[in-house]
Amino acid sequence: MKIKHFFTLAILAMATLQGMAQTSASAIDKYFSSYVEDKRFNVVYISPKLFQMIGKIDTKVLDMENDAEAKAVLEMAKDLQGLRILTTDETPEAFYKEAKAKINTKEYEVLLTVRDKDGDNVEFLIKETNNVISELLLLSSGKDEFVLLSFMGSLDLNKITRLAKEIEKK
Amino acid sequence: MKQTQIQSLLDKYFAGESSLQEEAQLRQLLQEENVPEAFKTYQNLFKFLDQELEIGLDGDFETRIMREIEQQHVEAQPKIRRLQVSWILRIAAVFALVTAGLWWMLTSNSIEKPIVAEAETKVIDWSKYEPKTPEEAYQITRKAFHRVANGLNEGTEIASEGLGKMEEMGKVFN
Numbered sequence: 001m002k003i004k005h006f007f008t009l010a011i012l013a014m015a016t017l018q019g020m021a022q023t024s025a026s027a028i029d030k031y032f033s034s035y036v037e038d039k040r041f042n043v044v045y046i047s048p049k050l051f052q053m054i055g056k057i058d059t060k061v062l063d064m065e066n067d068a069e070a071k072a073v074l075e076m077a078k079d080l081q082g083l084r085i086l087t088t089d090e091t092p093e094a095f096y097k098e099a100k101a102k103i104n105t106k107e108y109e110v111l112l113t114v115r116d117k118d119g120d121n122v123e124f125l126i127k128e129t130n131n132v133i134s135e136l137l138l139l140s141s142g143k144d145e146f147v148l149l150s151f152m153g154s155l156d157l158n159k160i161t162r163l164a165k166e167i168e169k170k
Numbered sequence: 171m172k173q174t175q176i177q178s179l180l181d182k183y184f185a186g187e188s189s190l191q192e193e194a195q196l197r198q199l200l201q202e203e204n205v206p207e208a209f210k211t212y213q214n215l216f217k218f219l220d221q222e223l224e225i226g227l228d229g230d231f232e233t234r235i236m237r238e239i240e241q242q243h244v245e246a247q248p249k250i251r252r253l254q255v256s257w258i259l260r261i262a263a264v265f266a267l268v269t270a271g272l273w274w275m276l277t278s279n280s281i282e283k284p285i286v287a288e289a290e291t292k293v294i295d296w297s298k299y300e301p302k303t304p305e306e307a308y309q310i311t312r313k314a315f316h317r318v319a320n321g322l323n324e325g326t327e328i329a330s331e332g333l334g335k336m337e338e339m340g341k342v343f344n
C-alpha cells in the first residue's frame with residue numbers, strides 16, 4: 001500500500017514539475033538556442049523592464065508618425081513580458097523550413113500560414129494554456145530575410161487583431 | 171435334537187433377536203464337523219464372519235496412516251501460498267500501470283523538452299541583446315508589431331477573399 005502512495009506522489013510531482021518548467025521559457029529558448037549563438041543571426045531582446053520603460057515614455061518626445069500607431073503599440077506593450085527577435089539574411093528559406101520542423105506542434109498551435117506567389121512564407125503559432133495565450137510565435141521568410149519572432153505575455157488574440165487593423169490604417 | 175437347536179438359533183439370529191451368548195453357541199455348533207447338509211452354507215457364512223473378526227491392525231498401521239495424513243497436510247500448505255501470489259500479482263499490476271504512465275509522460279515531447287530547456291534557458295543570457303534605450307526598444311517593438319499586423323492582415327484578407335469566392339460559387343449552386 002505504501003508503495004502505491006509513493007508512486008502516486010511521484011506522478012503528481014512530475015506533473016507539477018512540468019507545469020513549473022513551462023512558465024518562463026520561450027520557444028526560442030527551447031528550440032532555437034542554437035540560432036542565438038549563431039553569428040549569422042541578429043538577436044534582439046526586450047525585457048519586461050524595458051516594456052515598462054516604454055510605457056512611461058512621453059509620447060511627445062518620440063519621433064512619431066501618428067498617434068494612433070503609438071497608442072496601439074503602447075497598448076500592446078502593456079500585455080507583453082518579453083519580445084525576442086532573431087533575423088538573418090542568409091538562406092532564409094532553409095532556415096524557415098528547419099525552424100518549422102523543430103517546433104513541437106503539441107505545444108504550439110498553428111494559427112495562420114501564408115505562402116504567396118513570390119515564395120514568401122509567414123506562419124503564426126500560439127501557445128495556449130488555460131485559454132490564455134502565453135506566447136505568439138511568428139516565422140517569416142522572404143527572398144532577403146528570415147525572421148523569428150516571439151512575443152511572451154498574457155495575450156488576447158482579439159485585442160491583437162484589433163490593434164493590427166488599426167496600425168495598418170495608414 | 172441338534173438340528174432343531176441349530177434351526178431355532180438361526181431363526182433368532184436372522185431375526186436379530188439372538189443374544190450374544192446364543193450367537194456364540196450357534197457358532198460353536200456350526201463349527202462341529204458333523205453339521206447337517208442343510209446348514210453347510212451357514213457354516214461357511216459364520217466361518218467367514220469369524221475370519222473377518224480376526225483381521226486386526228498390524229504394527230506399522232499407525233506409522234502408515236500418520237504418513238498419509240502428513241502428506242495431505244503438506245499438500246494443503248501450497249494453497250495458502252497461492253493466495254500470497256495473487257497479492258504479488260496485484261501489486262505488480264499497479265506497478266506496471268504506474269511505470270507505463272511515467273514512461274509515457276517522460277517520452278511525450280511536451281514534458282521532456284521543457285525540463286531539458288530549463289537547463290538551456292539558464293545558458294542563454296538575453297541581457298546582452300537588449301537595446302540600450304527605451305526609445306530604441308519602442309522602435310523595435312513597433313516594427314515587430316508591424317510585422318505581426320501585416321502577416322495577420324494579409325492572411326485574413328486572403329482568407330476572406332477566398333470565402334467571398336466560395337460564397338459566389340454557392341450562389342451558383344443555389
